[in-house]
Amino acid sequence: MITDYNTDVRHGNRIFHVQTEDKGLSNPRIETLIYVGGEILDSYRSSYEDLLATPPVVESTIQERMDEQHRAIIRDIKNGKYDLTPPDLLEQRAFNDRPLDQAILEFLQQEGDVDTLELVLDQPLRPAFGSLFRVRLRARLCQSQSPVEGAEVAVKLVSSLKKATGLLSGRTGSDGVFTGEVQLPPSQPGQCAVVVSCTSDQGFDELKAVVVSV
Structure with a gap:
């Protein structure tokens, strides 16, 4: 053995x-x-x-x-491959690794100078293998609380052992709400999680939840 x-x-x-x-x-x-x-x-x-x-x-x-x-x-x-990035290098990397407009938006968000997108759940995400997974979220601006209409939502199943799988996609309505449901597979190798991401001109936000076995 x-x-x-x-x-x-x-x-x-x-x-x-x-x-x-x-x-x-x-x-x-x-x-x-x-x-x-x-x-x-x-x-x-x-x-x-x-x-x-x-x-x-x-x-x-x-x-x-x-x-x-x-x-x-x-x-x-x-040898330091997984060392945490010092703050000064983190700011520099933000401008090197992403489009300039997105980097500026994220930098200003951290400084609290812009009203950026955030996701809000009515109930916690509780994905389970072999079960119907329902998601209902609201996209809003973090300071004014105004709904974000037409934000692009993507729901994916990610695993430590295989490529991510798309589950749901769509856009938020005029009230900033997105709802959807999908049947999760009975099982999946490795550690798995459902990732819900939302993108709009106002920014980006993401939520994650580990998939459990029933």
Whole structure:
């Protein structure tokens, strides 16, 4: 039996939990998840399909690759790959990585100088596998509380092990309200969450909720 790797790594003022496991010969992947505070910060997957081409597959060879991958992720952490961005660099990155108008809008929002979009839920999001997921939200301006009409809403299912899947999309009405419902799949590999995003000329906001099993 191949043993999983689990290591707590203290770097700076944070503790990273690194978990590496073999997904088995039916899915020949080695997966490493990085957790901080119980949430997945990043993931890395590598394949060992090449070993299946020359059977029998020796468990010790897979274990060696797991060990190598696990140690490489720990080195990345200790070398500062996941360090928090200092405030001065954070402001600079805002203007380097996004369109200028969006960067300015977000910067002013943080300074409290503009009335930007925010999402408000009547009830908390409670997505569950195999159940009907309903969402009702209001898009409004955070200072004046005025409804935002025609804001673009997208609802996606995201997973730590596969690409995101679109569930719902549409626009808010004249009252700033968007409603919709969709049947969630019975199951999904990895840690999953529903992400609800809203975009308009007044800004961007996003809500997330972890999908639970019933």
